Amino acid sequence: MTARNVTMEQIQSTLTAMGEKAVSAARALAVMPPQAKVCCLNYMADEIEAARNDIFAANEKDMANGRKNGLSAAMLDRLQLDDKRLKGMADGLRQVAAQEDPVGKVLSSIYRPNGLRIDKVSVPIGVIGIIYESRPNVTVDAAGICLKAGNAVILRGGSEAFHSNQTLAQIMNRAGVVCGMPDGAVQLVPWTDRQAVQFLLKMDQYLDLIIPRGGEGLIRAVVEQSTIPVIKHYKGVCHLFVDRDCDIDMAVKIIENAKCQRPGVCNALETLLIDRQIAPEFLPPFLKAMKKHHVELRGGMEFQKLVPTALPATEADYFAEYLDYILAVKIVDGVKEAVEHINHYGSRHSDGILTNRQENADYFLAMVDSATVYHNASTRFTDGGEFGMGAEIGISTDKLHARGPMGVNELTSYKYLVRGDGQIRE
Known part of the structure; x- marks a missing residue:
């Protein structure tokens, strides 16, 4: 649905009403008993499975539009829903429902000398508000995580999945109301035009947080326009450093997994740093593994002398998130130079060291300024499911207030409850 036949005044009026409804819903959700949220999320999962025909009909509209508009085969595959993907969405909701409730935890307690208790x-x-350019399952995953943490959610999906997203959001909100959640707990912006997003990003009297999910261009546009706090993840320029004292077989296996298992995801390896002392021994098995996957290697002059088939790396290559079978490689002089390179060129996502020397591992883990830092493991583990969080709403490369994979606990804040018996400040 586009806003071509709708005035800006109508867009503002509709979104304002959605904001007011969401605030009212959020206040009710904040005090909703944990078991009631569990029942509602499980009922939503049941209703999604029961409404398969309606969901598939809506999805076919999106598929038809996608084919008409020339979406690639890969994009059409990401867009299409089938029984397996529908069950995955429903099961994801059930997994979120089964998690420990994150609301109402006493994080700390202080007893003051004057008798005040501060919890x-x-x-x-x-x-x-969640703005995303992704598969329809994000509608269900994101809404489920927000609701589990007691938050109302306003969703704005991409135009390619509009009908699927709209149907899924309506099912979730309707099912929630039936089992006791407030109306407006899950809402979807009914337009995909930019002016609707531009107004949404200025609704700071209603929205407390914006989470964009999509390409770097989308996220930068959201950050530039929003008057609401934004949790962002621009890109994943992930590094591994091969230390001079490492298990070469293990290192090659980890690098192959980090680069080649799924190169198009944000936790895939993009730059490899190799200690100069181990390079002659390390390169033959490494090159064999990369050749097997047809990985294009780009490197500096020193690496090119060792590997003449490598392409020259520019300065931009070390900042690049390729999301492809391309790997930048650089020869460095020890762990300190590796850390300096990562902190300069990295995106604060996921970086690791491959070493048997504990001193170097400790230095790397302490000095690399990233959300997730690894010792002898693949960067591909940066994921809510792999971290035991169940579903995730995204991976933050910010430092405030959430960092790394974001599950239900990262969608909470805190407040201080102060209990006294008549104290006054002298």
Whole structure:
């Protein structure tokens, strides 16, 4: 649905009403008993499975539009829903429902000499706006995580999945109302035009947080326009450093997994750093593994002398998130130079060291300024499911307030509850 036949005044009026409804819903969700949220999320999962025909009909509209508009085969595959993917969405909701409730936890307690008791308690953030360019399952995953943490959610999906997203959001909100959730807990912006997003990003009297999911261009546009706090993840320029004292067989296996298992994801390896002392021994098995996957190697002059088939790397290559079978490689002089390179060129996502020397591992883990730092493991583990969080709403490369994979706990804030018996400040 586009806004071509709708005035800006109508867009603003509709979104304002959605914001007011979401605030009201968030206040009710904040005090909803944990078991009630569990029942609602499980019922939503049941209703999604029961509405398969409606969901598939909506999805076919999106598929038809996608074919008409020339979407690639890969994009059409990401867009299409089938029984397996539908069950995956429903099961994801059930997994979120089964998690420990993140709201109402006493994070710390302080007893003051004057008798005051001060409890720091976890609370929902409030109303969360999620702007995404992704598969329809994000509608269900994102809404489920927000609701589990007691937040209302306003969703704005991409135009390619509009009908699928709209149907899924309506099913979730309707099912929630039936089992006791407030109306407006899950809402979807009914337009995909940019002016609707531009207004949404200025609704700071209603929304407490914006989470964009998509390409770097989308995220930068959201950050530039928003008057609401944004949790962002621009890109994943992930590094591994091969230390001079490492298990070469293990290192090659980890690098192959990090680069080649799924090169198009944000936790895939993009730059490899190799200690100069181990390069002659390390390169033959490494090159054999990369050749097997047809990985294009780009490197500096020193690496090119060792590997003449490598392409020259420019400065931009070390900042690049390729999301492809391309790997930048650089020869460095020890762990300190590796850390300096990562902190300069990296995106604060996921970086690791491959070493048997504990001193170097400790230095690397302490000095690399990234959300997730690894010792002898693949960067591909940076994922909510792999971290035991169940579903995730995204991976933050920010430092405030959430960092790394974001599950239900990262969608809470806290407040202080102060209990006294008549104290006044002298």
